[in-house]
Amino acid sequence: MTDLTSSIKNITVIGAGTMGSQIAMVAALAGYGTSLVDINERQLEQAKDQLWSRVDRDVEKGRRSAEAVEAAKARMHFSTDLEGAVSVSDFVIEAAIEDLKIKRELFANLDRIAPEHAILATNSSNIVSSKVADATNRPEKVCNMHFFNPALVMECVEVVPHERTSQATVETAAALAESFGKKVVKLNKEIPGFIANRLLNAIRREALSLHEEGIASAEDIDVAAKTALRHPMGPFELMDLVGIDVVYLIRMAEYEQTGNPESLPAQSVKRLYEQGDFGRKTGQGWYSYAN
Known part of the structure; x- marks a missing residue:
């Protein structure tokens, strides 16, 4: 853990689909308290079953230690309570549906709930963060943090700022991804689709x-x-x-x-x-x- 990530204790991932659930598991495996939030309880149950099955299989095949997996499971929380999770988060990663209207409403809500210091990132590969940043009062703390499917395996993470993203936000997001064991690609400016x-x-x-x-x-x-x-x-x-x-x-x-x-x-x-x-x-x- 670097100086840039030492203040990050709790991470919330929004959206329990394939990408969101695996991003959350990556965060938990890296040692962070992690909440996976979705509006659908059944989706959360399915995500948990699939994640547990996957990491247990990794243990069987010798790709992960049983101790590391059990510790990560203990750090994972599955919840429909958005406010409860986000209100104590230091970093939020949105991995919800690719719908700009929904994302803007969500980011406005996240801005209202999240602590003042929290960074709000979107995993979207196609909706650039400037499209949601102005729905918040913290545009300098908004960026794209794009993982690749399957996030538990793929090494690359693209960190993409918009014009008002602070350099501190870029460096913190990049350091967080590196602490996950990922290779970071930093773009100088946003463009749909990234690299x-x-x-x-x-x-x-x-x-x-x-x-x-x-x-x-x-x-x-x-x-x-x-x-x-x-x-x-x-x-x-x-x-x-x-x-x-x-x-x-x-x-x-x-x-x-x-x-x-x-x-x-x-x-x-x-x-x-x-x-x-x-x-x-x-x-x-x-x-x-x-x-």
């Missing part, structure tokens, strides 16, 4: 273009990405893993920010989204997962 996703989107956009123009099948494009470029997954396999719904909504969120028609989802992605074929989670996307 990794903009690189990924460029590959995805070209892959979709090749497919929609009939140049090659999704399967063959994936094979090329894996065997020629050494990517662990092809772009279509990755879309199925992330979720076609997530891919679609991220593109729509970027379009709402930029107004650029090039930000809109590809027609083939739009079609899958409207059919409800979201990939692995529904059993059908670019590929079938019926078995």
Whole structure:
């Protein structure tokens, strides 16, 4: 723990989906008192079951010690009480739905509840923090802190300031991520998609273009990405893993920010989204997962 993180004892993560729950577990494993908050009690129960199963499996495979996992479990709290958790937090990470209106309402509420010194970060990869910072009275303490899925495994965290974010906030967020065992990428200024996703989107956009123009099948494009470029997954396999719904909504969120028609989802992605074929989670996307 560095001087920058020595004042951080309690962390609250908002949103018990895959990203939020794993970010919370990462924080607990790093030694912080951690609250995972969601409005849905059932979602919290599912998150707890999935997290416990995952870290217990890590112990079985020798990736983590039983002592470290049990200590992290003891530091984790699951709650629907937003005010109770946030009121004693030194750092808040929002990982809720990618809806700007909801995020702005949430950040205004977090600003009202959280201690004056608390930093408010959003894990969003596409909604830049300037869009929510002005809903608070502490814009200098607001930034993006973007983890990658699965957060328990992926090393990278992008820390992104907006024009009014203080350097102290950037350095503290970066130091916190490093204390989690992550590799930090600091952007000098905000841009939708940040670095990794903009690189990924460029590959995805070209892959979709090749497919929609009939140049090659999704399967063959994936094979090329894996065997020629050494990517662990092809772009279509990755879309199925992330979720076609997530891919679609991220593109729509970027379009709402930029107004650029090039930000809109590809027609083939739009079609899958409207059919409800979201990939692995529904059993059908670019590929079938019926078995």
